[in-house]
Amino acid sequence: MSARHTLLAAALFLVAASRAAPMAAQASAITVSASQRVIRITARYQGDLVRVQGTALPSDAIVLKLTSPREAVQCSQKGKVGPFWLSVRQVRFEDVPRMFKIKSTVPLDDILPQTEQVEHGLGRAGLKASMAVEGGLDKNLYLNELILIRERDRRFSFAEEGVRRDGDKYQASFFWPPDGPPGLYRIEAYAVNRGRVVATAETEVEVRAVGVEAWIRSLATSHGILYGLFAVGLAAVAGLSVSLLLGGRSSGRSSASSGAVTEASGSVT
């Protein structure tokens, strides 16, 4: 090959490479990570805030989904009986996540059609399609009500936007409510372009009771009688200790007045 041909081939390669580089950079990709992998439930636990961050192409919209393993949930339906509101029917829901939160860079309905939302389990449409209600009830009505309840107790949320961007970096935060049960939760990140999900990534966060809280929870649920003995013992020790601290001599004092008895140490009767 002559020097001229070699130079021509090198020039063609450079041109091709210079065109291919931006094309490769534009192939959609997304990453996601959480500020903490484990949320610890301790005696001072008031819920927790987990920061989620990652990278994505500036041209892609971002949707974040926080979800958990699904379970069957039992509800009772209230109805008016006379002047009071009583339980009139038991309703069982299947495949209900303990927690379901959505955040995005722009409103979800503006970037993803319903069919795509359902396919990826995103938004209200995706969540409703993935759950079931037993007994031939009006699925839409009952699922809307369940979602409303979960939104009130801060376990479900559908934030329009809520993901902040800075170039190819993004950031958002999810709040775990204090009554959010322990377990493994998944945070999924979706890159969206032209009405389609073009890339996904995921990370996990575990909520775990630790120390005394873990011990009490475990004992209360798995060994009820033992836990009952512990609870009575703890109450007895607490009552005796405070009585002794305040002067045990007054503990048996009583006074009869119209059948009422003042019992300084037997206080919560």
Add this chain to the structure above:
Amino acid sequence: MNVFLPVASVDVNALLLVGVGATVGFVQGMLGSGGFLLTPLLIMMGISPQVAAASAVCAIAGASVSGTFTHLRAGHVDMKMGLLLLVGGVTGGAVGTVLTKILRALGNLDVVIISCYVLFMAVIGVTMFVGGLTSHVQGDVEQPAETAVHRFLGRLPFRMSFKVSGVETSALSPLILGGLVGVLAAIMGVGGGFILLPAMSYFLGMPMQVVVGTSLFQMLFTSASVTLMQAAVNHSVDAVLAAALLIGSTVGAQLGARTVAHLKGSQLKVAFSMIVLAMSLKLLNDLMQAPPTFLIVMGLAK
């Protein structure tokens, strides 16, 4: 300063919790009655009625320990009467615990607990209001010598004598009384002092010191057994909640007992009865208000 309650699964202000216990204890120390306010106050704080009632009864068990031992040492416990009350109480407690489980499964436990409180607080509030007002206007009034209840108890079989109390009555009387208190302890989380004390002194004619000692003995063991049953069957006892309430109520009761000497009893009763009636009306109003959602989540389905 918040504390996370492991069984109730809520975080609450620890000082508020101790404060609620202290307030109830203070009222109890002043008037000798008021522990029944504990569960409704916890419900108003956002704790589920079931956990509130079960934890309150656990606190009662702890609160009764020291008083029971003091009265045992002083010879103010009628063991024969106490054991019969206890048999009734444990049986009633078991019935109440099973009832609690059934009502929970039906989805109406919260309504039953709150309805019981509305009824009891209305009765107690009106009785205290009338009693306080009467004694304020006329001074202490002698109660009538014999009522239909006296006559009914007098006709019951299995009569026996109770030496410490110095009375003779049917064995069924303490069994029935204890059973009623046991059911109430399981469903409402009360010790039942507001039933036991007047019933034992007025209907059974027991001397007041023995009434106090024996009722505390009965309350200690009935509430302890109900706590065990609630923990085993319904998993609804929050030991941390019970301990916090207990610390507050014990301190409050001491303060209340010291304060009462400086105040006029009849005025206190009228003021307290109005608070009780207001709480009863508030809970009644809650029962009649349409719930924010027509579904209530009961928990995980089996």
